[in-house]
Amino acid sequence: MCSWQVDRRKRTRHLIELGGLVVKAGIVDVTKDDxxxxxxxxxxxxxxxxxxxxxxxxxxxxxxxxxxxxxxxxxxxxxxx
Incomplete structure (x- = not known):
């Protein structure tokens, strides 16, 4: 796997984890996904x-x-x- 692919996967995982925190905190529900x-x-x-x-x-x-x-x-x- 090329280094740019590894970097891209790391970034993608990081973004998914941050989005998970938004969901886990209940932000998506209380804002009705606005x-x-x-x-x-x-x-x-x-x-x-x-x-x-x-x-x-x-x-x-x-x-x-x-x-x-x-x-x-x-x-x-x-x-x-």
């Missing part, structure tokens, strides 16, 4: 991370994500997703 709404939310998130509140948001969101992954491994659902 791509503009999802994209707008992601843009808002990126702007928030670049703002003066970015470090705080990063800490809060990272902790929330770690807790959700941990609960998922245990078979529990986070109470305040």
């Amino acid at each position: 791509r503009a709404l999802i994209y707008g939310g992601l843009l808002w998130m990126a702007a928030k991370l670049q703002s003066d509140q970015g470090e705080h948001a990063r800490e809060v969101w990272a902790e929330k994500g770690k807790s959700a992954f941990k609960a998922d491994r245990k078979g529990d659902l986070p109470s305040d997703r």
Whole structure:
């Protein structure tokens, strides 16, 4: 397999995993799969991370994500997703 094929497969897997997080978080369901709404939310998130509140948001969101992954491994659902 050529190196560009390996790179392309890695990128594809990465994109699929990121899309899976959008589904796992329930974003697709609560937005009724509205791509503009999802994209707008992601843009808002990126702007928030670049703002003066970015470090705080990063800490809060990272902790929330770690807790959700941990609960998922245990078979529990986070109470305040």
